[in-house]
Amino acid sequence: MKAMGVIFSNIYDNTLAQLTNVRTVASLPFGGRYRFIDFVLSNMSNSGIFNIGVITKYNYRSLMDHLGNLSEWDLNRKNEGLVFLPPFVTGNTGVYKGKLEALHSALNFLDNPDYDYVVVCDSTVLCNLDLRSAIQQHVKSGSDVTILANREPFDPPKKHPLIMKTDPDNHVKEIMIDTYVQPDCYVGMGMFIFGRKHLVDVLEETAAKGLVHLERDFLQRKLNENAISISVFPVSGVVLRNEDIRSYYANNMALMKKEVRDDLFNADRPIYTKVRDEAPTYYGAGNHVINSLIADGCKICGTIESSVIFRGVLVDETAKVSSSIIMQDARIGKGAQLECVILDKNVTVNPGTVLKGTPEHPVIIQKGETA
């Protein structure tokens, strides 16, 4: 029972546009010191999945830089490890439009008889789980596909890309695409388990028919034709979906809750990330910090409230930061006031600048800019 992994690095690039101009969504910073991909990579590594392909489309330099030699995730291995699967452009193919197409260009990677199962994951859904138990359930159920899913509140109404109705044994009865959550439904987490051979057959068939969209063109269609059996693996822990700026902001703020942190950063299954060799954070004269997450390497002399502060940030005297996400190496000058702001990497905020957004529409300052 050996599994390999595939990670999509570019899903939702468009909906998180201001933050993904310069990077794949997989390398979007999160939670003070992580990138999105750290969660899925750590889940795989902690679950003994060490042969991983990362499907990339464009802008993946920052992702390669982040992953480096992969030793932090224990993936610098002799016989397994991580491979990048950039678009294999032959004449008219170009970049991918959907997951099926992307997986099809990874056929060479998937065509490896050493593995029985493939775990296919988005990088935007953040959680900490043991994939081994999901694979075990997949094997036991005998289903063709297992979809990891959780319950989401249906009030207020929110659209999700994949919603499933199941019987009491968690067999999927109906699949709905891009619609509102209903009571007693499971919401897909963008994580799928396939038999490897089955997936290869599926990809050859769907490529021949020109199908691109995994959920709509394959899962929903085949289920409606009764040609496939699908199970849900229910996840009860914390699941943070990042589909747009608003959810990204809210998910960062959710980390102030102890129960969210305890679940997401479960000490038995650590989340790994790139090491930066920063000194611990120094709390200097005049600082006042409450209810905030602070990474290493910062110097804080101002006020910080309910914010996520990444590595190497300087908050000068009398500056005030509240309900904000401040990415690495930002410089916030004296007397500046930030509320509901997302500062991308290396942003300089001049002394006295006032920036104010709302939780629904945080002000975003892009990488390297001065405000």
Next chain:
Amino acid sequence: MIFRKKDCIAMILAGGQGSRLMVLTENTAKPAVPFGGKYRLIDFPLSNCVNSGIDTVGILTQYQPLQLNEYIGHGQPWGLNSTNGGIHVLSPYSKSQNSEWYKGTANAIYQNISFIERYNPTNVLILSGDHIYKMDYSKMLSMHTKHKADCTIAVLEVPLAEASRFGIMETDKSGRIVAFQEKPKVPKSNKASMGIYVFRWEILKKYLVEDNEDPDSSNDFGKNIIPKMIDDGHRLFAYDFEGYWKDVGTIESLWQSNMDILGEKPLLDMRSPKNRIYARNYAHPCSYVAPGAEIVNSYVAEGSTVYGKVYNSIISTGCVVEEDAEIHNSFIMPNAVIERRSVVRFAIIGEDALVHANAKIGDDPAFYAKKDWGIAVVGKDKVVAQNKIMLPKEIY
């Protein structure tokens, strides 16, 4: 086997038991003692080597090596996992004849002559595993080469009143060492040896072999090798070091050195990107500072949670300071927990220690006669009972 010839390799003496650190080194080697929130003592010489372009390092260790070995691993955190050279932990081992522990600093190097010979180095740099400082050894090496020296010793000017605690060098105008006194009663100079030596390997090897054959020798660099080399008329030079340096062999000096990284303009700047100190990093999330917390002039490392109040202190990775707990002028080592309403003043709390609620540990020197006051210490893995009072100087 073929090894690329090296200009200089480093040997770090890390075999001492560190008995003056008492409970802090009961179960661990001194070089593995934590420092500054996320570091261990060995990070300083290792990082200095890497920042000085030295890529081959031997660590000589013989006391409680488990934690040190695990910490060093294959040297990746310091970039020392290289094919040609890299990091090697060298423990004493049984040989066909004369199996023995390292008897002294010189004997430790003597027993590893074959390791050094593999790299056929021009020079060997001898370092200590328990000194806190940032230094570019390449400057010392180029001085050594320029002087065509057989040995160069890094020296620090210390107040004359304190000079009798150190090995003191007397030099002529050119910087050549004319006399060396180990802990002299009446020091003739204030140039103290920092325990950092560069030797021409050819010469050192000869002296190590001779020293080993001398049954009256205590096999020590400071007591035997260096005085003998001076007597024999070899070229020994002093290299003047300016900057922060501290031997953290005692509780007091370890505490003081940690306090020296605090402040706007600290004596030892850990934040400066120049000569950065590297450490093995664990997968801790960010630190969380709760409502009601207060942190003043302190370092707080990742993975820690602060609900209480922290003044002029160092909170290491993975620590928890609960509600209404107070930490003043103290060094809290990794993964220690200080429960609610406990007050810690002028103390060192060991790794993984647990201080239950309402305990009082240590106190301010202002309230005590000098002879009655000292740093209070809670050892590694110790559990301090609820309501327990530990006076200054008390060691648990």
